[in-house]
Amino acid sequence: MEIAENILLTIATASTPLLIAALGELVVERSGVLNLGVEGMMVMGAVCGFVLTATTGSPWLGLIGAVFAAALFSLLFGFLTLSIATNQVASGLSLTLLGLGLSGLIGEKFVGIAGQKLPSLYIPGLSDIPLIGRLVFGQDPIFYISLALVVGVMWFLFRTRAGLTLRAIGDNHESAHALGIGVIRARYLAVLFGGACAGLAGAHLSLVYTPQWVENMTSGRGWIALALVVFASWRPWRVLAGAYLFGGVTIGQLHAQALGVGIPSQLLSALPYLATIAVLVIISRNRRLTLLNTPASLGRPFVPNR
Amino acid sequence: MKRSLSVLIASVALALAGNVTAADFKACFVYVGSKTDGGWTQAHDIGRLEAEKHFGGKVETVFVENIAEGPDADRAIERFARSGCDIIFTTSFGFMDPTLKVAKKFRKVKFEHATGYKTADNLTSYNSRFYEGRYIQGQIAAKMSKQGVAGYIASFPIPEVVQGINAFVLGAQTVNPDFKLKVVWVNTWFDAGKEADAAKALIDQGVDILTQHTDSTAPMQVAAERGIHAFGQASDMIAAGPKTQLTAIIDTWGAYYIKRIEAAMNGTWKSQSTWDGLVDGILTMAPYTNMPDDVKAMAMNTEAKIRSGDLAPFTGPINKQDGTPWLKAGERADDGTLLGLNFYVQGVDDKLPQ
Structure with missing residues (x-):
């Protein structure tokens, strides 16, 4: 029984950074901006979180610092694409490249230093309940934040006026502008939120998942988060399902290998990608609904003409 | 008087020029990862630094990090060969074919490839047990x-x-x-x-x-x-x-790098295929x-x-x-x-x- 709990805990750890980064990007894309810099912002969050923790001794400060650093970093993308209307794809890609390089530079002196782990929740009694205790009451704080974010983003996008406005901007920025909505300002806020989420996801890597700093430690997780947003057709709960499916199959295939099932490991390694794409494509198979959810202005630069 | 002055200037200029090219041998390294990866590439870089220290100012070492295995490697290795490297170490299995390709073009440059198996007159393969x-x-x-x-x-x-x-x-x-x-x-x-x-x-x-x-x-x-x-x-x-x-x-690649650079400097370098173990350090x-x-x-x-x-x-x-x-x-x-x-x-x- 303990092994089941351990497996579920490992899955939660593997899925959380994907979920958080994807939720941030979802809000950005819902506003009509395509930021391909998730990987770069995430790795900046990871390095800043680790460096701050190592220098101040407090992983909490590291966590907060990571969120702010990545949000600040995303402002660069915001300035390029929103203020001077450069190509979003190119700017996002350069943000990723810059992030990977800059983080290597910042973290150079911190490679190999033993990190400090963000303390997990512990409620005497509750956390000790067999099977579900640690799962529900004993995880790291970022796990709980990630679930709160799912609910928060759903509520914001579909239950508040600001969310409606954001979606309107993403669907047709000219009309939104004509209605007097501050398109650029709203998009800046969305990009900042996306950056903060990517930073939080990065901090999860360097403060919870593997408390250490190594160059390029995101290893493509930012790109997986980006793909999740598209395959989840811009719906938060589907992002949640996709992230946990991906994490679940990843961990599941490792266990299958350790058990010695006779399936080639290359196929098993590809399984998380195949399974996630298949399931998300099936749940998004209603073309009309998918089109309805796709931000129509996604990736198009906006220049106010009057 | 005038003449001796110009001679003086000329000799100072010569001495300065001599200073600029103090290192008369250049050893270059191509890395697959970053030199602070805490593992594989870092170990190679420690070897490079040991070699540099060993030869004092006589050998200049240059490296390039994060080179993907593939066409990028061709370019990086060829750029090194053109830029006057005397010996080039390529330190990943996937650099084998690119190294061989460049080695065929630059006959006078010596190449050393780690953990592969292909060799040429000017290409050695080295490995560790x-x-x-x-x-x-x-x-x-x-x-x-x-x-x-x-x-x-x-x-x-x-x-x-x-x-x-x-x-x-x-x-x-x-x-x-x-x-x-x-x-x-x-x-x-x-x-x-x-x-x-x-x-x-x-x-x-x-x-x-x-x-x-x-x-x-x-x-x-x-x-x-x-x-x-x-x-x-x-x-x-x-x-x-x-x-x-x-x-x-x-x-611990340092001793090997020192040995091979030394051989290349005094003309005893030969193409070979080595697979050293614990005993060789x-x-x-x-x-x-x-x-x-x-x-x-x-x-x-x-x-x-x-x-x-x-x-x-x-x-x-x-x-x-x-x-x-x-x-x-x-x-x-x-x-x-x-x-x-x-x-x-x-x-x-x-x-x-x-």
Whole structure:
């Protein structure tokens, strides 16, 4: 029984950074901006979180610092694409490249230093309940934040006026502008939120998942988060399902290998990608609904003409 | 007077020019990863720095990091060849064909490729018998494990990795013939998160010793957290697990780099194919820690025997995984077979990806 709990805990750890980064990007894309810099912002969050923790001794400060650093970093993308209307794809890609390089530079002196782990929740009694205790009451704080974010983003996008406005901007920025909505300002806020989420996801890597700093430690997780947003057709709960499916199959295939099932490991390694794409494509198979959810202005630069 | 002044100026200029090109030999390094990766590339960079220090100002070393295996490698190596490098070290298996291609174009430049098998008149291949260390680790694992099961986090099914897995099992079997090894392939050299996941999966399935052929210290950290023992890889990983690491295989390329640069400088450099081991100092074992004295003594004894040549890990009788005989009693595997090793020996609890 303990092994089941351990497996579920490992899955939660593997899925959380994907979920958080994807939720941030979802809000950005819902506003009509395509930021391909998730990987770069995430790795900046990871390095800043680790460096701050190592220098101040407090992983909490590291966590907060990571969120702010990545949000600040995303402002660069915001300035390029929103203020001077450069190509979003190119700017996002350069943000990723810059992030990977800059983080290597910042973290150079911190490679190999033993990190400090963000303390997990512990409620005497509750956390000790067999099977579900640690799962529900004993995880790291970022796990709980990630679930709160799912609910928060759903509520914001579909239950508040600001969310409606954001979606309107993403669907047709000219009309939104004509209605007097501050398109650029709203998009800046969305990009900042996306950056903060990517930073939080990065901090999860360097403060919870593997408390250490190594160059390029995101290893493509930012790109997986980006793909999740598209395959989840811009719906938060589907992002949640996709992230946990991906994490679940990843961990599941490792266990299958350790058990010695006779399936080639290359196929098993590809399984998380195949399974996630298949399931998300099936749940998004209603073309009309998918089109309805796709931000129509996604990736198009906006220049106010009057 | 005027004349002597111009002579003076000319001689000063000459002396200055002489200063600028103080290093009359240039050694260049192409890395697949970053020089601070804490493992593979860092070990090569430490070797480079040792060589630079050894030759004082006489040798200039240059490196380029994060070169992807593929067309990028062609460009990086060719740029080095054009820029006046006298000898170029390319330090990843996947650089083999690009290095060969550039070597054919630049006949006067000397090339050295790590862990491959192709050579040319001006291209040497060099490698390290990492598996010797794995054999010692296997023996230690069998002594230290209470469950009799170890976990192995593997990267890609290439001969170098298969050698390691087989040597580990063969070492363990000398202590406990029933010892079991669970292998998990992560299909990456470097992904801290995935390596940690694999470590957790293996521990959840009952292994109590962990070893890895991937480059991050994440598995060591997980082992420390769960309170089991583990082995480090490529660099000493004791900092990640002061109470966890039993020993580590440390790649020490420095002496080799010094030897080859020296040969290239005095004209004795020849193309060759070397595969050095513990005895040549190209790999060393990190201090044997966190184990009882008798286990430590056994490990040191085995290490000494491998150094002296009394013991070779791949010595018969050895059966293949399916039970068919591979090596007869006393027969030693030849290097050609080992360099192309693509099957498991008996006792590995895994199906080798083909």
